[in-house]
Amino acid sequence: MNEKKKNYKDTLNLPKTNFDMRAGLLKKEPAMQAQWAKQNLYGQIRDARAGAPRFILHDGPPYANANIHMGQALNKVLKDIVIRYRNMTGYDAPMIPGWDCHGQPIEQKIVEQLGEKMATMTSMEIRRRCAAHADKFVNIQSEQIQRLGVLGEFDKPYITMTPEYESAVLEVFARLVEQGLVFRQLKPVHWSIENRTALAEAELEYHDREDDSIYVLLTTADPSALKGLFNLDDKTPAYLMVWTTTPWTLPANLAVAVHPDFEYSAVKFKHAGRDAIAVIASDLVEKVCGVGGVGKFEVLATARGAAMVDAGITYLHPLIDGKICPVVPANYVTLEDGTGLVHTAPGHGMEDYGTALKFDLEVYCPVREDGTLDETAPDWLIGKSVWDANPLVVDFLGNAGTLFHRQAITHSYPHDWRSKTPTIFRATEQWFVAVDGSMKRGTTLREMAMDACRKSADEGGMDFVPAWGRNRLAGMLESRPDWCISRQRSWGLPIPAFFDEAGLVLLTPASVRAVAKRFAERGSDCWFTDSPAELLADYNPADDPDLANPNTFDAAKLHTGHDIFDVWFESGSSWFAVAIQRGLVGEIPVDLYLEGSDQHRGWFQLSLLPALGAAGLPPFRTVLTHGFVVTEDGHKMSKSLGNTIDVIDQLSKRGADILRLWVASQNYQDDVRCSESLIAQSEDAYRKIRNTLRFCMGACCDFDPASDAAEPSEHSLDRWMRLELHQLVRDVRGAYDRYEFHRATRLMYEFCTVQASSIYMAAVKDRLYCELSDSPHRRATQAVLHEVLVTLVKLLAPILPHTAEEAWEHIPARDPNEPESVHLTLLPEYDEAMLEMAEDLRPVNPDLAQFSSDEIQVGPAWIWDRLLELRADGLVKLEALRNAGVKNPLDAEAVFSIAAADPAAEAFMETYLGELEDLLGVGYARIEKISSTSLQPVSDTLPIAVRVEDTREKYARCARSWKRRPDVGSDADYPDLSARDAEVMKTLGKSI
């Protein structure tokens, strides 16, 4: 018996393929990537698309100082999907990856490594080490990104520290200078007195420190204004009370800030034995009086901060005779500490500085580099260090009777991480790009930027995916201050400004371009090695219309400035340095910038501003943003919390295509959740997709569309499958077009799961395995399966490039006219007419679609919906039968009941009976006519009922197809076979 069974098995057309069931991505992917590199697949794609319309996705440069993390993987994979998709839809879509190399984090790392040796190092030595560090991580990241399967010009990426890039940045800068947008102004920075240098936020350490906390009474300059506002008619002296822990900043006091919405009280109490009235925020009155040891106090009246500002209240400077200062509004005023009135010294605080810009106060800083007060300070403070000044100021106030209270407090205070000494805020000269200053072309950067935010790309503005990006970018541009582009560090692109002995600046478009030329030839290191005369070798003062006195120009008397550019200025110039200079576009905008949503403030905004200033146009047509990678429960990932998922780890454990499938399955517009189990879920999905492809290959092992193709018959399941496939092509391409990759992924995955595996493949196994290999019925199914295979492989290629390529190589009898690599092909088109026909022939009036009339027009889509309803109903009944003991559906028959006098239903059933047998996977299916009154139809639109019955006693089992059917044994030569199988065996000429 076993022998016999086995012999029949040999007569079947079982699937055969050497496309591995198990992916083995860990081995195959690197090999495939090496192969792609060897055959220069990227170059081949470029060649194949030469002359086609361009689609430029300009890559934002990641910072080259660490292994890539999941957020970068997400970003790079999304970009790669876009690039591959565009190339497969006939665009010429190049990808030039880039890296951001300059900047504080790398410099800090190097300085940390150097430790004590640092003191003996020159800028050049530090720069060399930084460059080596950046170079190392460019290579590491490049390898890691390519391991993700990302396609691009990795042998010639753009690197911001290269001479050609640096000189391009200077050209953008020259154009901004040309537009009159670049200026120099004081701005407070963190300052290390010990090292006489500006510090970045990251170079600060916070330690506890003890300081004097003082409450100061500021005498009102015009008592009547204050008393008018609070409706006081008292002769008592009136004050504003402020609080500070940095008494040394009081010489630089220029204003008092109040919150416009807070309520302030005029409080009367005894101070130094005399009556006094002081203004304090109402909520803080008790606290302040308590601290100051005031036993009894009286609130005389209250007023809003805004009213104080409106009343034009002024006060006398606490240290400088005759100086009168204003009260200004500020929203950063809080009720946490102090008095609700904030001592404002624009040269010594960031918020104070912002207030100064807003209200046109001087950015006054009487503190020199060495931390001593300069000659503009009161006599008794000149030359004193700020630390020595503290007690002197306190004493002075005490003597003047304006010190309300003094106590020592311990608070967290910033220190220079290297010298461990306390830092101060100190205003220094910085370079700025003006946001509101009008430029040569007439408007301001802010006006241009806001205008671009209001318009769509087609109107000369920008498009946003998702749409709220427009609002977010506009909000930031609306309120942003002038852009401070200078930094006081070594590792960066020098700002090419020269100073003469008098401190006058040489910075004109021509001088910048001269330096740019020098940088292009020698790199920006020459700023530190060459003389100004050498740097300006290409500069002719006589030809420079922007130079005030060409006759007195003497390069020998110049010295170079020490500032470097904010790295954002460098990356913000990439539209010019890369997109234009490397010939991707003749002029901006490029098509797409695609980055994380944090780049609204970063790269998007800081590319938009230079581009508007230098070129008068936005750099991009569309901004697409994605969310951040967060943990499974939606919290942020951070190394310190130890809840990160490591990209490299996942790549070496699961492979790039798994990670890519995870990326593609996520709706990246929100935050993207990531965990082992979520990626594992993608791994499961991957297997399903892979096996679907594998089944198609196996089933088509003896099929060549060129010679064996057969058109599926009119009412066949194959037609339905093709219809589903073309819908899939339409929907997936639409999703790709809208950058909705998670929809594309889900559509394909569910297609594999439901339409392909569960419904179609299960149903057509019998005809594939049991029929003669060249029967038209079987060939038609193979033709559809082949089309499914080729179509799916192409549609999947942007997301699963390795698997698609591997599958492409294994497609049986692949069209020889198609390219060797799937990545050189074009995506399949869908047959619009076919889809329309399927849809348009739906019943005109569903209420009449009873099949009792032959007048009603129904299309394939409608019919197959009904058939699948019948299938679903049948499957539920089969499940019941299985629970009753009939384990194998081949041991059951499906019985379709129709009304005796319903020729339409009868015709319908006769047409689809065979397909329903396969859809249910039963051994046999038959039609039964019953009285219309006893018919309980499966749905109100189809007057047909289905039930299933045990046939184990009724029919014999066909030894070849395993189906129980009435016709088993009908052929005397093959008593153990059904009629169909006996026929097949005869034709095969084999006997058992």
Added chain:
RNA sequence: GGGCUCGUAGCUCAGUUGGCUAGAGCACACCCCUGAUAAGGGUGGGGUCGUUGGUUCGAAUCCAACCGGGCCCA
């Protein structure tokens, strides 16, 4: 604290302009097959649509407040 934003089954997602009992797939449970086999198939359970109010005949959908998450600022 401010700006922007998100919140539908354990997970990933659908849910057109407010309208049948909120849907898929995965996962899970149970079952089947052993001719896709480290595969394949079937059935089933599971959701107060973040919470609370409001508008409405009717709200996952519109409005408000709140709670929770994220990005960017302060």
